[in-house]
Amino acid sequence: MTNNPLIDYPDLPPFADIRPEHVKPAVEELVAAGRQRIHDVLAARDFSYRALEMALAEEDDRLSKAFGPVGHLNAVAQNEVLREAYNGCLPLLSEYGTEVGQNSALFDAYQTLHDSEEFARLTPAQRKDIDNTLRDFRLSGVALPDRRKRQYMENAKQLSELTTRFENNLLDATQAWKKHVTDVAELDGLPDTALAGTADRAAAEGLEGWLLTLDFPVYFAVMSHATNRALREEMYRAFTTRASDQGPQAGEYDNADVMNEILRLRHEQALLLGFNNYAEESLATKMARDVDEVMTFLNDLARRARPQAEQELQALRAFAAEQGAGELQPWDLGYWSERLREARYDLSDEALRPWFPAEKVIAGMFSVVGTLFGIRFRQRDDVALWHPDVRFYELIDDDGGVRAAFYLDMYARTGKRGGAWMDDARLRRRRLDGSLQTPVAYLTCNFAPPAGGKPGLLTHDEVVTLFHEFGHGLHHMLTEQEVAGISGINGVAWDAVELPSQFLENWCWTEEGLALISGHYETGEPLPKETLEKMLAAKNFQSAMGMMRQLELSLFDMRLHAEYQPGLDIQGVLDEVREQVAVVKPPSFNRFQNGFGHIFAGGYAAGYYSYKWAEVLSSDAYSRFEEEGPFNGETGRDFRAKILARGGSEEPMELFKAFRGREPSVEPLLRHSGIAQEPA
Template identity: 40%
Template sequence: MNPLLKTLDLPRFAEIRPDQIETALNQVIADHQAVVRSLVENEPVTFAEAWMPLERAGTAIAGVWSVVSHLHGVADSPELRAAFAAGQARLVRNHLQMMQNGALYEVLVGLSRTSEFAGLPDADRTAVEHMIRDFRLSGVALDPEKRERFAAISVELSSLTTAFGNAVLDATDAWFEHVVDESLLAGLSDSDKAMFAENARARGQAGWVVTLQMPSVNAILSFAEDRALRERVYTASGTRASDRGPHAGQFDNSERIAGILALRREAAALLGFADPVAWSLATKMASGAGDVLAFLRDLGRRAKPAAEREFAALASYAAEHLGIGDLQPWDVAFVSERLRKSRYAVDEQEVRAYFPVENVITGWQDLLDRLFGIRMVERRDLAVYHPDACYYDVTDEDGEVFAGVYLDLHSRPGKRGG
């Protein structure tokens, strides 16, 4: 059996292959479409008959796709990327086909008007009400031509968004600086240098390799004494996948950004919204763009004086003690660390030495036990998708397993940020 279809079990990562994604989606999408047809034909009016089959079918799709999406995020490969893109397009089309089904919409509206519905728990009523709202936001009330255009826009937006993320990942993995003179890494800890040495070994090179993975970027910007190196890393990180970044012609996202914005404007207009902001806020607490801007501007007014004071203190310290007369963005983290050490005798690198990952995980486990009475018990009998990853059963005070956690702490090529 296709391991992706065992959605009630933990993912069998060792058995999952990109060529299994299409067949798994074939089944769960077909099952979902059969449920929709049955609801439209039978027009049930009870929550158990009108809502629950739809939720179960949607959960089956989510069970397959959550595993695929996770692998796409943490173990990217050309084959997986292609299968993910094709599957994502199919799922968007299937979702829009359901959300633009006027007959299904009427079934849910009919459910919402029954006497039973008024007595349902808040969570059940809210789920149905939000789905009815989302039907409208998906173009169910549009005329056929506009409905078809909205669906096409949705598929294209999904494709562009996925391509945008792929370009950022590829640009991150493509840039590196090979260091052969250790003096260039002055100020960095032995553990950071070991990380850079491991990067070099992974590429079959001697010396050290600085990358755009966040642990590497943070180490350079916070501790590297070589200002030019800090500038190169900051600039490469901040401009990756842009028209000004390294490998710009290969990974430039500029046209994708323009395309995404244009399509969002068109989709919002089709639905009768003034702009994409109004469309987005239709599902959020803020009543309009003015509320959002007022909040942000008020926050800015409150934060700016403190930020200006802190920046002035950094600039003064940098000029007086570090010979940096023109404080730049790539200097801020470095100067902040030096100022903290000078004023408060706090050395971040010395503090980090007391918190190796093993100690942090043990402390985390103890804290969860003391605060909530739950324990994290590592399982070594389960296949994971990478040697860095591990799995923990979550048990209650009686030792009963009620949840599980995959832990994957380290950055690496092919793994997306966040």
């Protein structure tokens, strides 16, 4: 806590006052205002940086702050009325965005600014923003003839609707499946936390006993701990066939046609812009130069990791056979992996939960980040929220000023999209009146909520997830850029955007970091040293298998978009990739792809490889802390100044070299993953 005076947030949304029936009229009014501002700017013929870029950024910000909270609520507190209001705005916003991107007169205005004497007097960040804007105009089809422009706009509108339909189908399929259990013997092996949570879910629906759902904390608990093999198989089939033509809801929420249409339209858009495929279009704004470079990178990692992954799988099979398990099926892998980890390291993730109460983890995370980057945190209780679990915090900088703020929404619940993510509530930018807008972020997770009278208790994996999303949040909040287009993660190449998030995960594995984020929820007792040693020993348990899974998804994504032709068999591509790199082959009914929201609805299309690409950067960046000390404040502030503060103002490779003093090496990633390295 600090004694700094409180500041007001007059433009933060009063979530309880958002009325779905008012959403579309408000958006229509703001879109009309945006069109009028563009008309006025072009009519005035003043193409200075202030009159052009700053004036239009003002309108964009107004629209973002009006519709952004609606989109956020649709993800974390969805109901049918809100969904309908949100969906009703998507065609309008898509049409407006494409219309602006294809406005030839506006493009010419930006080109005039770029070619003017003023351009040389702009800051490097402002020039980078203008360069990015001109590039994005071209990627929006500004140079297309009118007929093709209209086609591009129609395709963009359809894609916006289809990606939302994909998400809605997946959410509906996830929430439609429930299993009511009245005999606790069926749930043998489930941890107390999971039992208490499923009991609370049953009670909330007026039922006795326990209610199982496909929310990930429940699914993961069953797959890792339930001795009831039939129950594991039932839930595996339900989870891996969501939104597909298979499983208990076969055909009801099927995403197959949606996926095919998304791929077709993306490919058509790429062809309209002069690319050979959507993968080429996607890479036009990324660090990787072309598809061949990405495929070589992924295949090289697969070659290095596969031998160890096969050894890990063989060890798992041998262990399960010793326990009389027989032939392992996919729904057995999680269960026996957890048993093997317990046997090998005398450690289980569930046994660690009492040592990671959410309150202690949050306070410890703030301490870690504060030491590294010179900031403090203050909770505010006078800001409107959308659920009692949500909190609002401010970042207080060294000079005592409020640097940024964020909402933290930790727990899974009905109506909330699965997964974890960071999104911006508002950007840091310099306003037309000269004032500086501080950034605000949304940080969202889906951990098991407090249950059975106990506080929220996290697994260590969930702690890592929280640090990961907070790393994204810091990238957004600690930016020093005042230009909207390159502020925070804006303008950052997508295959570098995971650098700060993966980087921050490392402090979940240091002895000093664990001392700050752990403490028994009942006694406050620190994590015993022997437990810490076991955790560190188990850090890379089945790490090669995990890497091969990520590479499988990355290769599938890239091939899907690079090799697309009409009639492409999505399942066939996935089967081919699995034949090439997968050490574990799923059953034929598995329809993982129908729920692969990252590439069909989440911005990672032809970009899922970014996780591994950025992990090379993050592992190598952290290796400097290994050399200079994990809590070396000088090194931390250097990372803040050269990576976090810079946003999208420079190319990521140049920023990395400024921090590390050289180009990145893959060796730290292999070492941190415990994967044997080849001789030099």
